[in-house]
Amino acid sequence: MALWNSVTGQLRSVIEWKNPAPGVLFERWTDNGDEIKNASKLIVGPGQGVIFVYEGKPQAAITEPGMTDLKTANIPFWTTITKFMQAFQSEHKVGIYFFRTAEILNQGWGTPGPIKYLDPQYKFPVGMRGYGNFSFRITDAGSFFVNIMGQRDELTIDELRTAIVARLVQPLTDFLAEAKFGYNEIDANRNEIADGVKEKVAPIFATLGFGLTDFRVENTDFDDDTKRRVGRVADMQAEAQAAQAVGVDFAKLQQLAALRDAAQNEGGAAGAGVGLGAGVGLGQAMAGMMSGMNTPQPATEDPVAKLSQLKQMLDNQLISQEEYDAKKQQILSQL
Template sequence: MAFIDGIKRQLRSVIEWKNPHPDALLVQWTENGDEIKNASKLIVGPGQGCIFVYEGKVQAVIDEQCLIDLESDNIPFWTTIKKFMQFFESEHKVGIYFYRKNKILDQKWGTLSPIKYDDPKYKFPVGLKAFGNYSYLVHDPKAFFVSVVGSHNEFYIDDFRRVMSARIIDPISDYLAESRYSYAEIDANREEIGRGISIKLSIAFRKLGFDITDFRIEGTDFDEDTLKRINRIADLSAEAQAAQAVGLDYVKVQHLEAMREAARNESGGAGMGMGLGAGIGFGQSMAQSMADTPSASTTQSDDDPMAKLAQLKKMFEAELISAAEYAAKKKDILDKL
């Protein structure tokens, strides 16, 4: 069988990339120098390119569809190779690699770990996760072979995806640091952010021989620690707006809430009394706060019971006081009429 295989190799006359795998970006045509030496024609099909490597160095790149007669066409690099390919033996390494020229469309990307940067507005660390898609093609086959392929004899779409995943974090981190978008502005500016990141990725991958196109961000999310901080900010903002709506100073509202929590956390018989005392103190503090806080309407008097009842109702609807506290204070105001 070995003898027959040897004869078949010697009878081979055409070098071409037949029926390439749909996910193949680059494949070495042969590892046997005899097959290369005996070939009489080279065919480069549609959407293909061909790289000639001699002793580990790229000697020539054919990037157009063509048919070359290796026996008669005057091709300098081929003449150089043939000089070292005598009698079906050679100590020199010759390789022919076919690569895919057409664009690879709609490839998915996602951050393997959260992208860390400091929020420029709220001054806390953000962990951003993102995903999307992109397209690419081999732009510089020589740089691709030298910088990425190396000693491998094949390279597939999955191999490029791993390269992308390893290199995408730094460009995104750099762009977010430079653009100074707060966490709340990320989704609203996804297209602009995607364009900015695409420019940085294109610069980085051009050095590897690739052209990145159609880079898009489809969605974003935050890590658990960031979500906790965001939710806390949302709660504080809602409380501040509620206090402002009823004409209260937010600092006083926080003080009253702390007193209420102290009353809630008491336990046991003595605690019930202490809780009751704290509740009374809370009601008194609430009344004092209402008395000290300017009314939303400067035309109403502090002694106007209607104004006090209206303000009290707003506080109850904003959940700044409980139903029991609302009822007790309302009764107190009505009893004074």
Template structure:
């Protein structure tokens, strides 16, 4: 760089990176020339730090003159005469450019599950959320002083860390108060997002940002919650099947247990247990139209009547409570008593 270049220079933030929020101008070190020109482009701002203090604050786009106590010509001559390479000026300066335009579609997602109790099924729900948000720097000096703190580069990723650590609690609070069942979460996403934004805005205002937009794009449940949901789905399917058979859920469960016992125990003992249970259940409830008609008739047959036993045995076989082989064996035993 020649003397003429030292007496006048133009400084500007060219081609800012998409991920950059604050960046220090370091091309010429800490010494900015007297009467240097500063160009602040559209959507940009700039902080001028002189001897450790913010002395200039440029929010409007345009060209500015920077004044410092440095005299580059004299400093360079002094270096030349003394042959000292460390003869830097004691008047240290710095320029930090920052993005004033909106930063759009910043991704976010909860690292850990948001846990609350399902108000309908009374089991703990582990929920994860993800989405995007947009911000704008409104108090650059405040954010620079309290957060950036002289870092040469501060990126969008770092503000993401700040956001994610603060968004989980508002969502948890809202779910605890709103009492949405797990099945209602997706239909109330917009309400949850609005509440979360309203209860996070002040946090970002305090940091020097405006939270312009906040969206929840989707949710998911942890593995334990998915297992509980699967069990509930199976139970609901059984309830519907019981209604079609004219039974309530408790009766359906009794019949399933009785069928499993008959199949698992096997042999005559298992058949006897299944037969006894079947006769007991048959006296308590109707199974299909045949069992309901039987319930309406007054009990007049002796429990030892072979015909009654054969009838009950056939009903159990038709309900698949016993196998065909077990049915044939027990039927023959009853017939042998005649």
């Protein structure tokens, strides 16, 4: 019975990759062990390819659908007879590895943590996260087999996707450093970022036997530290513009705000003393500021903007109602 099973096994002559699992990218054919007989037929279906390994060395890569005759030193029946004392095992070993030639679409990627680079506008480091998707395909099956498959019998799409994502962080960091896109420019330049990263990784992946056919940046986000620092800068810029619009020096405005906060902090005797001193300073600063505000401003300034900024100062308790009314009347009298 063992002899007959070996003989019938050697007569098996049609090899094909039937119904591969959806997540498998590269897989060794094992239906008849590793003894493939002379003149066996290899059927390659649409979207498939085959690496033919003979006596430990890749011999050919077949990427076109169709039927191929396999030529080996194994001759049916004669091998069985000569190898009888070796339990019908032949030294002419072959391996047939099927793989997908079709494009693998819509694989998600994301940076595992914030990517740090120096923002050209704010002049401090920011941390950005990126998310998107990519597509890829095997372009050089021989290189892919040698560099990635190795001694594996199977490689899944998810395993390769994980390896690709791990190799995206450094090229993305390098591109952002070179492109010098500021915090407020990232979203408007997603396509440029995607094209730049794809160009950078192309030679790296080509040496491994595959390539990205598409790469997209779908969304970006910044870490909390970056958002907080940018928010503080934006607030200060808004205050500076508001002060300028009503003819107040920004430094004096900051001093006035600090004095106001100190005056409101009345805790115990020491606090009362600080509050008293701050109150005096507050009055002096207020007098100096209002003196500056009473200086006639160039007629070219927008009175509507000045009134708006003046109202904002009133709402923030930087000036009193009486001072607001006086300055408002002065602005209106210039119309």
